[in-house]
């Protein structure tokens with residue numbers, strides 16, 4: 001029946017009738033395989049963690065029985081209940097500080113005529129990329145009672161007895177955590193302030209409402225979901241933060257859940273099972289807040305803000321604009337300039353005693369921490385540099401491949417599998433790195449991957465691939481599905497379509513996500529600290545090692561090295577991804 | 585109609601069913617298209633047109649029925665057959681055009697040929713030919729993002745026809761264009777389809793598009809077929825109120841068939857206030873004496889006169905008369921009912937005037953309610 005015109009086509013493609021193979025197409029095999037991998041990676045550690053938390057170690061530390069003793073200890077131990085309270089205090093304090101600063105700075109930058117806004121904005125975001133642990137080390141060097149640079153200066157120039165500032169306490173922990181997480185709130189809020197349809201505010205103004213009233217009754221409610229989201233993320237991230245309380249809290253009697261989990265995971269009185277129960281407690285808190293944020297708050301922030309590129313209303317601050325500028329500069333000073341400056345200064349002294357002595361300046365600390373070819377170099381530091389680059393490169397690459405496939409499944413296939421994957425991708429965000437790492441530890445400690453870089457890689461990817469996935473998803477949502485479908489109709493298989501159409505279109509998102517993960521992995525501490533062993537140190541573990549077993553000067557040298565690499569990544573990131581690529 | 589059994593249609597959709605969750609998007613529809621013909625699926629948004637098209641394209645599975653083109657079964661629910669979309673040899677034009685922004689126009693159009701592993705020289709000549717056919721001869725090296733909407737439309741069409749597929753599918757391809765361009769593209773698209781002679785299924789919610797372009801039209805509603813027929817047949821002989829209302833403009837009066845005078849002709853009774861008016865008319869299929877029905881009269885078949893015609897006497901008041909150049913679009917109040925009337929400009933009807941309406945019995949059709 002067919003005439004020639006139709007018959008010349010589809011050379012090579014089988015004419016035969018295909019079987020109903022909906023279970024065995026390329027697409028569904030990939031979906032099932034990826035779902036299983038992701039499910040195993042995410043659920044296995046959490047399940048093992050739950051099981052482990054009910055195993056009770058006997059007094060000799062050899063055998064275990066089942067029971068609730070670990071949970072009882074959460075309330076009766078002489079340290080843990082206090083650590084619990086400290087965690088809540090620190091998270092709440094950091095949240096308040098970061099929210100006040102983040103919202104103010106976002107408003108100043110998005111909506112006022114504050115001078116130099118465009119120039120200052122990138123600096124506001126720098127702490128987002130740096131390591132809070134290094135921030136804590138820097139602030140310790142700035143404001144420790146005896147050796148703090150600021151205190152020494154105050155003693156010498158103002159003649160103050162004792163000290164001016166002290167960050168070696170719970171307020172110091174809150175201070176450093178708060179300023180380092182301010183960019184999180186900033187990013188959540190600045191986007192909605194910029195993209196808000198100005199006519200929403202204009203129409204309030206035309207009804208006779210003044211500026212203040214419009215801000216309070218229209219602007220603020222519209223960005224409220226963004227503010228709330230940012231605040232919750234800061235609370236949860238602070239609760240899971242290990243480096244800052246480890247540096248500024250634990251040595252001075254301010255234990256938190258994370259520092260306690262750490263002591264149960266390493267060292268002589270290690271008790272993984274008690275560590276597991278503490279992880280469960282911490283994970284329960286964070287997962288609850290993330291659930292609330294994802295389920296009830298995040299969806300609302302999109303309905304109020306339109307995606308069009310509006311020119312937002314700008315408020316003329318008059319003379320107050322100098323105050324706004326002052327606030328912004330002060331933030332950059334305390335969060336970026338002072339810490340980095342102090343680290344550099346300390347790193348150039350053989351030992352740090354609170355005073356700058358120009359005649360002592362030396363690069364020996366850099367040689368000892370970076371010059372891996374020399375026999376007097378410190379192997380924890382040099383190993384850390386190598387391992388971190390390997391882990392960051394491999395981790396970011398694998399995670400982005402996984403993210404790509406997962407995003408595709410979520411957005412381009414329908415049904416049960418895609419909804420499952422969507423859920424699986426949120427779960428890791430709900431658990432702090434240290435909690436997930438405890439799960440990975442108890443799951444794989446008896447397997448060959450323990451004590452290799454593989455277990456670190458697994459921990460990194462499991463915890464952080466959702467960030468990559470979000471980056472790709474946001475681009476994928478902007479790309480019409482019809483672009484893929486028309487390739488299928490043109491005769492291309494699923495794989496060919498992915499290779500020739502989907503991936504090329506997603507390139508910007510893939511690259512931005514890759515670099516973000518690279519940066520996150522390069523400074524990662526709380527997973528690494530649980531999973532490393534001698535020989536598999538990472539950069540941040542190297543810093544931890546130096547801080548614990550060597551002196552402040554060596555620690556600062558490696559911190560500066562890490563910071564320089566991270567700053568270089570930020571420059572590349574901004575070039576490639578544009579300024580709002582982070583908000584996902 | 586009779587010889588359909590002798591030679592089966594080229595594309596045949598039989599008993600197609602598609603569920604989305606608890607929602608029956610397509611509810612047991614069957615139709616066929618002769619080779620080289622142009623069929624339009626017409627209906628309001630959400631009636632299942634895209635779903636039907638996607639089922640033919642193989643972009644989703646189906647929950648019942650069979651789809652066959654020529655001697656190739658595309659999908660058969662009962663025999664558990666499913667040909668993957670890329671093996672179906674179909675050209676498709678999407679609503680968003682879906683021109684790949686990372687390729688030039690020529691690369692876009694060459695893609696289906698590259699997939700078919702045709703050699704480069706032939707690809708180049710066929711791409712050049714088809715771009716000339718759609719009027720994009722000098723745009724080959726432009727990036728898709730540099731094209732206007734109408735040009736993207738042409739590029740999408742070129743890409744769909746370049747491999748001379750068995751079937752062309754169009755999903756509301758003109759709905760993103762402005763009115764002028766849309767009217768121009770209708771004609772152009774039809775010309776190109778004629779030229780390449782590829783059997784086509786076209787989806788639209790725009791009835792005038794369907795009337796202009798189609799060999800046959802299927803009017804759909806809520807996942808079902810209301811009527812299938814040629815443009816003229818659908819316009820002149822709608823089977824029910826729904827089709828009559830959807831295609832063109834019609835005056836729709838509710839009432840009863842009171843008498844069948846001869847096969848296909850009869851009398852229709854409407855309540856007008858207290859009085860009952862009897863109108864001679866044509867009878868649609870299946871209407872018996874006493875059946876509740878709807879009388880459908882197109883505005884161009886209603887005449888407004890100043891002289892009293894006797895019976896049936898439809899006296900009304902002109903509410904509005906809009907001068908459109910070649911005709912006057914009037915609204916005439918008749919009790920609670922408002923007539924739409926297309927009058928001749930020389931009649932010079934004025935708002936407020938009393939007129940008598942005359943219906944042409946040959947163009948007054950009683951249809952199923």
Ligand SMILES: Nc1ncnc2c1ncn2[C@@H]1O[C@H](COP(=O)(O)OP(=O)(O)O)[C@@H](O)[C@H]1O
Nearest residue numbers: 604607609627628629630631632633634635636
């Ligand atoms: N992917 C889908 N998931 C769920 N429901 C759908 C999906 N696609 C279409 N529907 C539903 O099926 C019905 C028919 O849709 P569609 O075929 O797109 O209509 P049309 O193209 O005629 O506007 C609608 O009610 C629509 O909501």
Ligand SMILES: [Mg+2]
Nearest residue numbers: 630633634635
């Ligand atoms: Mg549609």
